[in-house]
Amino acid sequence: MTKRPGLSFSHVGIFVTDIERMADFYTQVLDFTITDRGTLEGPNGPFELVFTSRDPDVHHQIVLVAGRPAHIPFNVINQLSLMADSLETLKAYYRRLQEANVEELLPVTHGNALSVYCRDPEGNRLELYIDTPWYVSQPMRVPMPIELPSDELMAWAERHARGLPGFRSREEWRADMARRMGVDRTTA
Incomplete structure (x- = not known):
């Protein structure tokens, strides 16, 4: 079957509070592999990213991004x-x-x-x-x-x-x- 031309969904990034705890969950419980990790400079200073995937052809499927404020009362x-x-x-x-x-x-x-x-x-x-x-x-x-x-x-x-x-x-x-x-x- 031919796919619809144009765009297809690729990956998602989510802000996290405890990046190590989240990386452990996604790798140990759901079998994702950390494909890369590092730090970028952002408007509010440096922040850490952990790239994860379950597919060797896809660099990242879920990206964990440090910096989610702990005080936010609602998860979007x-x-x-x-x-x-x-x-x-x-x-x-x-x-x-x-x-x-x-x-x-x-x-x-x-x-x-x-x-x-x-x-x-x-x-x-x-x-x-x-x-x-x-x-x-x-x-x-x-x-x-x-x-x-x-x-x-x-x-x-x-x-x-x-x-x-x-x-x-x-x-x-x-x-x-x-x-x-x-x-x-x-x-x-």
Whole structure:
């Protein structure tokens, strides 16, 4: 399938209060690798950056930037979402996050995705997820029994999704989106 020309999402940078604690979490719990780190001069003096990635072809996917004031009462980041390569991987990270005692650990289905939500050490919401073969109208979120064996969990998720508004195959949804975005799906 041809992608929409122009822009594609690449990476995100987030301000942090405790850069070492955050770097430890992203590298030790979520398996990111520090690809670079250093200091830049900014308008308020020098600040540290830690570049992380999970892809050897991508220098950085998440950049941690020192300088987030501790007194800010509201976090403007809604969530950072990471796609898992399989349900087994998602379940393995769920167990790792349990062991790491993260806050607000919640497995849910959105109908079109199975997700695990939690907070990183500075309260940024993370979503680890896999897509399902279905689409349902959004928003939709209900808790899911992630402890079920994978085949039973997928059967449960499909039964649930089939009863929701807008249910159709992901391929049908993709074809509609490609048409709406003006993307020719027949050329590679």
